[in-house]
Amino acid sequence: MVWTEVRKAYPDQWLIIEAIEAHTEDDRRLLDRVAVVETCPDGTAAMHAYERLHHEYPAREFYFVHTGRKDLDIRERRWIGIRRNDAAYSQR
Amino acid sequence: MQLTLKDELAFARVTVSYRGARVDIDDVLVDTGSATTILAARAVAPIGIVPELDDTLYTIRGVGGTEAVFTRRVDRLQVEQRAIPDFEIEVGAMNYGFDINGILGMDFLTRAGAIINLRDLDLGFAQPPDQLTT
Numbered sequence: 001m002v003w004t005e006v007r008k009a010y011p012d013q014w015l016i017i018e019a020i021e022a023h024t025e026d027d028r029r030l031l032d033r034v035a036v037v038e039t040c041p042d043g044t045a046a047m048h049a050y051e052r053l054h055h056e057y058p059a060r061e062f063y064f065v066h067t068g069r070k071d072l073d074i075r076e077r078r079w080i081g082i083r084r085n086d087a088a089y090s091q092r
Numbered sequence: 093m094q095l096t097l098k099d100e101l102a103f104a105r106v107t108v109s110y111r112g113a114r115v116d117i118d119d120v121l122v123d124t125g126s127a128t129t130i131l132a133a134r135a136v137a138p139i140g141i142v143p144e145l146d147d148t149l150y151t152i153r154g155v156g157g158t159e160a161v162f163t164r165r166v167d168r169l170q171v172e173q174r175a176i177p178d179f180e181i182e183v184g185a186m187n188y189g190f191d192i193n194g195i196l197g198m199d200f201l202t203r204a205g206a207i208i209n210l211r212d213l214d215l216g217f218a219q220p221p222d223q224l225t226t
Binding site: 014024029042043044046047050051054055058059060061062063064065066068069072073074075076077078079080081082084085 | 099100101121123125126128133137142143144145146148149150151152153154155156157158159160162185187188190192195
């Protein structure tokens with residue numbers, strides 16, 4: 001689906017969506033095709049659902065969004081990451 | 093502020109004030125390699141910082157995939173006595189597999205005039221504060 005279709009199908013609803021096709025233009029992340037993964041009662045529940053899904057499927061691109069939002073308007077930032085030492089890993 | 097060194101990384105305690113509530117958050121990484129500041133959703137939810145309809149969403153892309161975060165302007169972000177008012181933070185899941193509740197980035201550290209003393213493991217601040225907080 002595209003976002004306008006999602007908004008029609010799930011009015012006034014918190015959702016977890018997944019980017020099926022997406023691309024980046026400058027600092028904008030544009031979702032060309034999305035799937036609705038879960039409906040959530042409120043923003044707190046959406047954040048919890050996101051945390052669970054992101055933990056379980058780290059390679060997939062999920063978002064927590066409310067369909068009251070006309071445009072997704074997602075910005076992109078780059079992160080190289082925290083570099084931890086060997087000792088930190090061997091303790092785990 | 094005494095920094096805590098864990099596995100060669102330096103952590104501090106920050107205080108967030110938001111709509112009349114405040115919370116102390118431990119295990120926040122002091123990171124001059126991060127432009128922005130992020131806090132874990134689980135740490136700020138108790139003072140009502142939860143996703144809202146019109147938040148600006150960001151996707152943080154890097155090693156190991158992407159992470160979606162929302163941003164929120166808090167009333168104050170503070171380390172001990174040094175507070176920066178009206179400060180924008182990112183809020184995300186931050187499930188990285190070790191005890192970390194946030195990253196204190198350069199946006200805070202520069203505005204606060206931070207002095208990181210790694211010999212004494214002290215996070216101090218330049219004086220006078222009024223000229224440094226914008």
